[in-house]
Amino acid sequence: MRIDQILSTSAPVFSFEFFPPKTEAGEHNLYTALSELKTLEPSFVSVTYGAGGSTRGKTLEIVKRIKDEYGLEAMAHFTCVGADVAELRATLDEMRDAGIDNVLALRGDPPAGEEVWSKTEGGLEYSRELVELISADYPFAIGAACFPETHIHAASPEEDLEHLAEKVSAGVDFLITQLFFDNALYFDFVERARAAGVNVPIIPGVMPITKVGQVERMAKMCGSEISEPLHHELHARGEDPEAVLDFGVAYATLQCAELLAAGAPGIHFYTLNRSPATRAILSALKLAKPWEKAVYPGSISRPSATRGEPSAAS
Numbered sequence: 072m073r074i075d076q077i078l079s080t081s082a083p084v085f086s087f088e089f090f091p092p093k094t095e096a097g098e099h100n101l102y103t104a105l106s107e108l109k110t111l112e113p114s115f116v117s118v119t120y121g122a123g124g125s126t127r128g129k130t131l132e133i134v135k136r137i138k139d140e141y142g143l144e145a146m147a148h149f150t151c152v153g154a155d156v157a158e159l160r161a162t163l164d165e166m167r168d169a170g171i172d173n174v175l176a177l178r179g180d181p182p183a184g185e186e187v188w189s190k191t192e193g194g195l196e197y198s199r200e201l202v203e204l205i206s207a208d209y210p211f212a213i214g215a216a217c218f219p220e221t222h223i224h225a226a227s228p229e230e231d232l233e234h235l236a237e238k239v240s241a242g243v244d245f246l247i248t249q250l251f252f253d254n255a256l257y258f259d260f261v262e263r264a265r266a267a268g269v270n271v272p273i274i275p276g277v278m279p280i281t282k283v284g285q286v287e288r289m290a291k292m293c294g295s296e297i298s299e300p301l302h303h304e305l306h307a308r309g310e311d312p313e314a315v316l317d318f319g320v321a322y323a324t325l326q327c328a329e330l331l332a333a334g335a336p337g338i339h340f341y342t343l344n345r346s347p348a349t350r351a352i353l354s355a356l357k358l359a360k361p362w363e364k365a366v367y368p369g370s371i372s373r374p375s376a377t378r379g380e381p382s383a384a385s
Contacts, residue, residue, distance in 0.1 A: 072144055073212035074173045075244035077114050078272045083362050084114040084337030085353055086274070089344050091118065091129035097344065101133070104346040105141055111353050114337065115144040117175060120152075127154075127162060135169050146214065147171055150179025151201050155193030159201070163209050175214040175247070176201045199238045206242025215243040217273065219251050219260035223294040232267045239269050246271055247339045249293050250278040252301055252322075254329050275330050278341035279348035280319030283309045316348065324352045328361040 078084055087108055092098045105116075118133045130147055137145040147166055154162070166174065178198040190196045195204070198215065205213055215238055218231060225231035239246070246269070251257060257275050264273060280286045283305045290297050297305075301322075308314035327338050338356075340349045 072172060073244075074115055074144070074146065074214060075212045075272075077144070078245055078274075078336055083331055083335070084274065085111070085356075086337065086339045087113050087116045087342050087349065088276075088339060089116060089118050089133070089342060091133055092344065101344045104342060104344055105137065105143075107346040107350060108342070109141055109143060111350065111357070113143060115146055115173065117146040117148060117339075120148040120150050120177070120179065131162070131165060131169070131171075134166075134171060138170065144173070145171070146173035146175055148175045148177060149201070149205075150177045151191070151195040151198065152179035153191055155191055156195065156204070157193070159195070159204065160208075163205065163211075166211070167209055172210075172212060173214065174205060174209075174211045175216070176205055176243070177216055197234075199234070199241050202238055202241040202243055212244045213242055214245050214247055215239070216249060217246045217260070217264070218249045218294070219256040220249070220294055220296060228263070232263060232269070235264065236267045236269050239271055244271060246273045248273065248276045249295065250276050250289065250341055251295050252290075252297055252326070254326060254333075256296075257330065257335070258333065272336040274337050274339045275335050276339045276341060277323055277327055277330075278343070279323040279352055280305065281316050281343075281345070281348050282312070283315055285343075286319075320348050320351050323348070324355050327352060327356055328359065331356065332361040332364060334362075 074084075089101055089104070092101050108116075116137060118130050118137070120127065120130050134145040134147045137143050149162070149166075151159070163174075176198055178201070195201050202213055202215065205211055215235075217235055218225075221228045221231045222234075225234070235246075248257065248260070261273055278286070278289065286305070287297065289295075304318060305315065308318055330338065338353075340353070342349050
């Protein structure tokens with residue numbers, strides 16, 4: 072089923088992101104997590120592409136298996152990197168013929184060992200061009216990434232939004248944000264995106280904090296800010312992994328509850344191929360149903376100060 076159709080319902084959409092493992096143990100972790108998270112009935116799951124398109128074949132293999140063996144809707148990430156247009160079309164043909172309905176169109180990161188992104192000869196330069204290629208000739212629902220804290224290579228927030236609006240106009244059906252830890256960034260970004268003419272659903276991406284060093288590396292790589300109060304709380308527990316995990320689950324649950332109460336269309340969880348934290352968070356959310364108790368039902372504008380700032384928006 073197309074994700075844009077799933078998003079057209081009134082219920083919030085919950086989804087999980089996985090990456091193709093490089094080892095046998097990693098593959099075991101992935102499918103264990105899938106089996107455990109399946110019981111939560113996610114709306115869809117997504118599978119990433121390695122840097123430079125290095126996991127292209129593995130990504131498609133996992134997406135097919137998720138659909139065929141687990142009965143879950145699965146979306147393949149797809150990038151411009153390391154392929155000319157003919158090769159991009161061949162991969163899209165394979166996806167279509169395999170019954171895949173959804174694609175996340177990305178420019179992609181440079182191959183391992185390279186710091187500067189460069190266009191492949193005979194290929195595409197921008198994610199907008201990839202969206203145009205897909206929307207013109209293929210039946211997929213097209214997702215794209217967006218950046219509440221601005222893409223790390225953008226000259227300014229304004230330029231970043233201009234490119235996003237162009238990408239959406241080219242055929243994007245929905246957006247998923249980069250991970251963030253301060254909800255105020257999401258609310259502000261959505262307001263600015265709407266003002267710029269971006270009118271598709273914007274799903275917030277949330278990564279549960281499970282390890283201090285890991286989350287700091289991810290935040291640095293993505294250009295996501297960890298506020299001083301959050302940094303302090305994490306390092307106050309840095310020598311106690313269980314305490315970090317407990318705090319991370321609580322923090323992400325509060326973060327997601329506020330987002331949903333403010334009218335966010337759902338939550339996309341960056342699982343890092345692990346299930347316990349995400350299971351705990353989503354189970355609590357499904358019990359509490361914060362979207363039914365919204366102070367601002369249907370709104371995705373920033374909540375007023377009278378609501379109080381939960382720790383997720385500190």
